[in-house]
Amino acid sequence: MQKWFQSFSEVPGVGYKSHPSVDHSHLSRYSTVPKIGSYAMANKPREYLTWPMITGSGSTSASPTKQWTAQPQNTRNGETTAQTRLRQLYESLELPGELADYHFVIQGCCSVLWGLRREESWVLAEIERICWLDIRLIQVYSDIVQANNDQGFLSVLPFRYLISLYEQEGYLPEALQVAEIAVKFNQELSALDRIKSRIANLESEGTS
Numbered sequence: 001m002q003k004w005f006q007s008f009s010e011v012p013g014v015g016y017k018s019h020p021s022v023d024h025s026h027l028s029r030y031s032t033v034p035k036i037g038s039y040a041m042a043n044k045p046r047e048y049l050t051w052p053m054i055t056g057s058g059s060t061s062a063s064p065t066k067q068w069t070a071q072p073q074n075t076r077n078g079e080t081t082a083q084t085r086l087r088q089l090y091e092s093l094e095l096p097g098e099l100a101d102y103h104f105v106i107q108g109c110c111s112v113l114w115g116l117r118r119e120e121s122w123v124l125a126e127i128e129r130i131c132w133l134d135i136r137l138i139q140v141y142s143d144i145v146q147a148n149n150d151q152g153f154l155s156v157l158p159f160r161y162l163i164s165l166y167e168q169e170g171y172l173p174e175a176l177q178v179a180e181i182a183v184k185f186n187q188e189l190s191a192l193d194r195i196k197s198r199i200a201n202l203e204s205e206g207t208s
Helices: 080-092 099-115 123-140 157-169 173-184 189-207
Strands: 035-041 044-052
Touching: 035 157, 035 189, 080 099, 080 123, 099 123, 123 157, 123 173, 157 173, 173 189
Parallel strands: none
Antiparallel strands: 035 044
């Protein structure tokens, strides 16, 4: 049976708590329950989920957390692209979805914020926070990034973003920590070698 959750905060082992800025008043009617269907493949039963559309009528394979989009708020000074995208993430995590859905909405937000980091430097702290959130998720539930037919792992972009961020800021032990996790998913091997070399060089300079 496919596992789904009413919100990301209900996923065991990740330690996520709802973001305090989320206004739940306009999210409540999207606390839907999927219909479970089944089919046979290679004489083995398989199940799938269908969800109500959160706008309009009908159903879709996309969970509410994947369907959700946020529009810029009409505040006094307006809402920047980064602020809107971050709000969309935290709202999405309050909605029902499967584990892979939460991974991809977190990773998608990371990518958008990473592209905006030079325009809005405040997003760096948010990038660090949500990259670690995604990493914790896949450490506990590694199968959500398993490629089809068990042929390795899908690319996990938060590894790359977080390593780059730490290296640029000179936090090499932290970058090494991320790289050591990444190689368990067969990713960022060159980054691991590079960081180890940089640390070794600094240690050598310190003893010379």
